[in-house]
Amino acid sequence: MKLELRGITKSFGPLVANDHIDLVIEPGQIHALLGENGAGKSTLMNVLFGLYQADSGAILLDDEERAFRGPGDALAAGIGMVHQHFMLVPVFTVAENVMLGHEDVKAGGFLDLEAARARVRDLSARFGFGLDPDAVVEDLPVGVQQRVEIVKALAREAKVLILDEPTAVLTPQETDELIEIMRQLKASGTSIVFITHKLREVKAVADVITVIRRGAVVGTAEPSASETELASLMVGRSVSLGLDKAPPQLGEETFVVTDLTVLAPNGQAVVDRVSFSVAEGEILAVAGVQGNGQTELTEAILGLLPSAEGAISLHGKELRGLSPDAALDAGIGFVPEDRKVDGLVLDFTVAENLVLDLYDKSPYARGIALNLPEIRRNAEHRISEFDIRTQGPGQEVGRLSGGNQQKVVLARELSRPLKLFIASQPTRGVDVGSIEFLHRRIVQERDNGTPVIIVSTELDEVVELADRIAVMYRGRIVGFVPPTTSREVLGLMMAGVPYDEATAQVTDQTDTTGATQ
Template identity: 65%
Template structure:
């Protein structure tokens, strides 16, 4: 089967998400669509899958033009898509999810789930999926849920399989297993569109690579191209992918967390007796698959969740204090979701730059804001952090996602800090900006500040961290040195306690303490 996109353009009002994109994938090959977040990759695939109508251009299957009115028509044409956010009903079984939308019935209209189970077992055996048709989806690990999505496409006889950022929520071991499955599908003749921004995986699995930047195809490459060459295509300039940082100069343990516990209103334990400490001049990376308590941990430290236990900074207890008081204690905080928690979209760039200090010198006082001082402060920060904006009076919502992240980082990293916490510090940021922000985080460490970085990007954790704590089901399963192997970290992310001598675990009746 040959699938071709020819001159595809997709506009949303005045915004052009895809601009005259050409793309071809054939049976038995993996064609990667590479680009940073916001490059237009997912939009292009949504056009292909019938979720969006193209503004211009055409789709061809085996050289014949087609037009899909919706995903159902795309699936009937042999196209399957595994979305970045899984389209599964958590309380349904695997078989029920796969039958949904393609129900087969026996006499009297009774749903024939047994036929679906047989198909699942056959595909699972053929590709080594190890998926139980009667398992409830919400009880399955994320990696197995993704296999269910792939099975759902294969049950519908997909000849082309679109995988949208398929490794975003996987451990390293699950990623390796997925790449092996993709290779097997390729050998059996399936055409695969692999969407990603992770260069290591792209090089490992691709037959062809097409690079998108700001909605346009800016080049093609072979898998033999270096990571540096691919990164340069993605951002339009040479980028240093590996930052050599000096060994840390460690000071005192000025930041300590002891037995911190967060319980949801429904009684679910989200953070379970977590303990650790960070020294001055040290970066502690917190790794783990999304949803294992990292978000609640950082928000509890910042006073955004009610918590029990102890959090001290410079000997001062923070639990029970307001977020404002914690910030005043010298904490810089980059939240996980910049749009919801880090910025006010309708405010100007300048106003967003002083959200954490609008009532303090030089920005203002308890009685008034000093616009001229705010503007001068913002202009200096915009220059230092290379924020691409038409001016500090522009609404922050007019900036790209990466530049919005720079605004948040610029605001939080300017003051003299006693602690810096960044959750997903480079989410949605292009490779070139990642390079700059990583350098700035390491500089903060070298200034003697304790730094805590939370990231689901394992490469980022490995690049920045002096020590790495791994969270699983709300607990820290261990803390290892920053040069730990990907394999070790992957096992820890799946809940296994490491046996490395660098691990610091003391088990109590209340749970593990690091």
Template identity: 70%
Template sequence: MKLELQGITKRFGALTANDHIDLTAEPGEIHALLGENGAGKSTLMNVLYGLYQADEGRILLDDVPQHFAGPGDAMNAGIGMVHQHFMLVPVFTVAENVMLGHEETTFGGRLDLPGARAKVREISRRFGFDVDPDAIVEELPVGVQQRVEIIKALSREAKVLIFDEPTAVLTPQETDELMAIMRQLRDAGTAIVFITHKLREVREVADRITVIRLGKVVGEAEPTASNAELASLMVGRSVELTVQKEPATPGETALVVDGLRVIDAIGQVVVDDVSFELHRGEILAIAGVQGNGQTELTEAILGLQDRVEGRILLDGREIQGQSVRRVLDAGVGFVPEDRTEDGLVGEFTIAENLMLDRSYRSPFVRRGWLKLVDLAQFAADKVKEFDIRSQGITTPVGRLSGGNQQKVVLARELSRDLRLFVAAQPTRGIDVGSIEFVHKRIVATRDEGVPVIVVSTELDEVTALADRIAVMYRGAIVGIVPADTPRDVLGLMMAGETPDAPDSENHQKEQLA
């Protein structure tokens, strides 16, 4: 089935999220839609799937105009979507999830679960998915859960499949398996729209590439195009994609984490006996699929977790059990993984956000009075130093782009006298140009002798920034390995396998050579 979008325009008030976008996906073709977060990719696909109604333009299937009042209409027309965040009921079986919303009954009025099981087996056999229809979804690996999403779409005879950032929660091996599945589907005649911001993946699997920026199509490219060419199209200028850094020269031990356990609100152990050391002048990157304890580990270091056991020593002083303010005052800089919820106050100005960590003391407060002139000068200096694009220091930070918001967080945290810098998902949701800037500042912080922890689910970012890599799986550190460890080894570790490499460090303990 041929899919064609003509002049699709979608507005949200004064914001034009999609501006007269044209796109065609032919049967037996993988058409990649490439663009940064906020470029309008997901909005366009939500229009296609009936979740949004376009203000202008039309959708055609095999040259026939369509009107979708909701996802049900899109599915009935032969369109399926594999969402970034799976739309599955964890406690249901595979077969129950596949038939959910499209329940069929037998002559006696019972749900036709045998028919659903047979459908799962038939699709699994056809594409080599190896999925048990009676398996409970929450007990399946993430990669298999994604196959269940694909089976759901195929069971409804989808002829056009939309993959919306499908590799966000996958290990490298699971990503490779997904690429192979996409090629199988293409070869079977399915038209595929692959939405992503990852250059390596789009070049590996796409037949054609459309690039959108700020809601508009800015060009098309062949898979043979270089990463630099694609990145330039995405951001509108040339970008340095390789992180330039000298080998680390680690100094004395700065941070010791010993036997750390974190227990969540329902009594589950989410960080399980984690131990490691971090030295001055090095970057320890923590890798792993999202949800394996990385968030809770960084929050425990900052003092944000309530039920914590074990020790956290910074320069020989215990900071575990201290308040967040005391941890910050001890010299810990922290970039949270969700800047809008935990890193910024959207209604506050750039200047006000830049003083949040020190709103109660020098240099911005004296004898209880806010020193507005000093704050204004400080903010103006940081806006210039960190290249924060805005209309001025009084601009509410909520009006800035994601990349500029992240620069405000970095400027605030890196302007203090730091003894430790922790950056969680530092480039999530920002454009390639801002990523380049953030990476340079992280490396510069390391080169100033500050120990750095970077938490990222982007393996390319991990390997580019790290001097050593710790991989977490189900709350534990599987191993700590050198930065040049092959991707396939890291992928196996992300799935829970202990590394066999002779230069890997012992489980939960490490010794620098």
């Protein structure tokens, strides 16, 4: 089935999310929609899937104009969508999730679960998914849950499958498996719209690449284009994708965590007896699939979450039990993973956000009054130093782009002498050009002798920044490895495989492949 979008425009108030977008997806084609977070990719696909109504433009299937009032219309027309955040009911089985909203009914009004099981078995066998129809979804690994989402779409005879940031929560091995599944679907005649911001994956699987920037199509490219060329299209200027950093000059191990355990409200250990240390002048990157305790680890260090037991010390001072204010006063700089919720007050100005943790201290306070001229001078200096693109210190921070909002957070946290710097997902939702700057600034802090902890689900970022990598799985550290460790080994460790076993598996695979060739 040929899919064509003509002149699709969608606005939210003054924000034009999609600006007269034209797009053609040919039958049996993997068409990558490449762009930074916030470029308008997901909005466009939500219009196609009937979740949003376009302000203007047309959707054509096999040259016939169609109108979708909701997802049901899109599904009936042969369009399926796998959302970035899965739309599955965790306590239902695979078969129950697949039939949900599309139920088969037997005589007497009873659900025909056996028909749903048979459909799952058939599709699973056809594409090698290995799904058990009676498995409960919450017991399945994330990569397998994604296969359930794909089977849901295929069970409704989707001819066009939209995959929205499908690798965001996958290990490298699961990503490779998904790419192979996409190739199988293509071979069966299914067209795929692959939405992503990851250059490596686009080059691996796409037939055609369309690049979107600020809501508009800015060009198309062949998979043979270099990552640098694609990045330049995404950003609108030339960028450097490599990070040139000198070897670390390690000092004393001034930050030490010993047997730290953090309990969830249900009593489950989300951080389970974790121990590590970070030296002055070292970047320790914590790698892992989202949801394996990384967030709780950093929040416990800052005092945002109570820890059940263990010790956290900085320069010999115990931090566990301190309030976040006291932890910041002890010399911790902290960049939270969600800047809009935890890092900024969006209605405050850039100048005000730059002193959120210092507003009551000299020189920004005079007694009980704010020293507004000094707050403005600080803002002007930080805006220049961190290249924050803003109309001025008085602009509301909520009106800045995601990358510039992140620069405000980093500028604030790095504007005072630090004894420890923690950044969780430091470049999430940030364009390639801003990533380049933020990475350099983090390395500069390391070179100043500060211990640095980076938490990231982006494996490329982990390898780029780290002097040492700690891999977390289900609240525990599986092992510590150098940044030269192969992606295959890191991926297995992210799935819980210890380092020695992961290395042996990769070595065996390599030997087998070599022998086969």
